[in-house]
Amino acid sequence: KELYLNGAFVAPEQAMISVMDRGFLFGDGVYEVIPAYAGRPLRELEHLERLQNSLQGIGLAPPLSPSQWSPIFRRLLSETPTADQALYLQITRGVAPSRDHRFPNAPVPTVLAMAKPMKQRDPAVAERGVEAVTRDDIRWLRCDIKATALLAAVLLRQSAEEAGAEEAILVRNGLALEGSTSNLFIVRQGRLITPPKGPLLLAGITRDLVLELAAVAKIPCEERDITAEELRTADEVWISSSTREVIPVTRLDGVPIGSGRPGPSWQRIDRCYQDFKADLRRA
Ligand code: PMP
Numbered sequence: 001k002e003l004y005l006n007g008a009f010v011a012p013e014q015a016m017i018s019v020m021d022r023g024f025l026f027g028d029g030v031y032e033v034i035p036a037y038a039g040r041p042l043r044e045l046e047h048l049e050r051l052q053n054s055l056q057g058i059g060l061a062p063p064l065s066p067s068q069w070s071p072i073f074r075r076l077l078s079e080t081p082t083a084d085q086a087l088y089l090q091i092t093r094g095v096a097p098s099r100d101h102r103f104p105n106a107p108v109p110t111v112l113a114m115a116k117p118m119k120q121r122d123p124a125v126a127e128r129g130v131e132a133v134t135r136d137d138i139r140w141l142r143c144d145i146k147a148t149a150l151l152a153a154v155l156l157r158q159s160a161e162e163a164g165a166e167e168a169i170l171v172r173n174g175l176a177l178e179g180s181t182s183n184l185f186i187v188r189q190g191r192l193i194t195p196p197k198g199p200l201l202l203a204g205i206t207r208d209l210v211l212e213l214a215a216v217a218k219i220p221c222e223e224r225d226i227t228a229e230e231l232r233t234a235d236e237v238w239i240s241s242s243t244r245e246v247i248p249v250t251r252l253d254g255v256p257i258g259s260g261r262p263g264p265s266w267q268r269i270d271r272c273y274q275d276f277k278a279d280l281r282r283a
Contacts, residue, residue: 003114023092027149030054057145129250130166137170156180183207186234236263
């Protein structure tokens with residue numbers, strides 16, 4: 001299965017990057033993950049807009065415009081046209097002559113894109129929900145940049161794994177912000193609440209879609225801070241991401257959330273989300 005690297009489509013075995021690449025040496029790069037259903041990327045322009053924001057955040061000029069990305073996506077997805085796949089894009093500040101933190105004068109970015117199969121959700125997730133743990137948010141203060149430097153997220157996600165949980169929900173200054181790889185929603189008294197966008201969390205494309213679907217479903221929504229206490233005493237807790245969609249969290253730090261079962265608001269939103277995907281597949 002070929003991938004895209006710096007203007008060419010190549011077999012993965014042929015895709016080589018220098019050890020002097022700043023992505024390798026410093027994690028000096030940004031990325032995107034775009035889900036695609038039967039060859040149709042979900043919210044392609046929104047993902048590419050976020051990529052532009054991430055690039056701007058690290059002071060790197062966009063190497064490709066949205067209209068240049070589109071045919072690359074089509075080609076990568078065309079090998080398995082009916083499958084659900086995730087596009088992975090990564091742009092680094094490229095190769096520099098020496099390992100120097102300062103930007104090179106005329107950076108030539110390394111641009112990678114590849115498609116991989118997206119696995120179906122385990123039916124047990126919809127039936128029982130998943131377990132999450134809370135962790136101190138040890139990440140930096142620019143979580144709105146989708147940076148490839150993911151060491152804190154790696155450690156947090158692994159810590160959740162070792163606790164037998166699906167996700168680590170991150171708390172900073174008493175506020176629950178998002179998961180290590182997902183956004184956060186709670187339901188209290190029939191109202192859907194998610195933290196506002198800002199530098200301390202990633203503006204999830206799925207998050208925005210969930211808010212839109214909730215508005216259509218007439219579920220009242222609020223974008224406001226969520227305290228760790230509100231999280232624990234919520235009626236429902238959900239996490240969202242492009243590859244995991246919307247997942248109900250039914251145990252937090254070993255304690256049941258609400259009824260301990262996926263809640264009625266989640267059932268409604270999940271139905272809307274699955275319908276949205278089905279429409280996209282048919283589009
Ligand atoms: N927050 C973080 C930290 C993430 O890594 C992700 C997924 N990459 C998300 C939120 C969800 O974003 P999206 O819905 O765009 O996949």
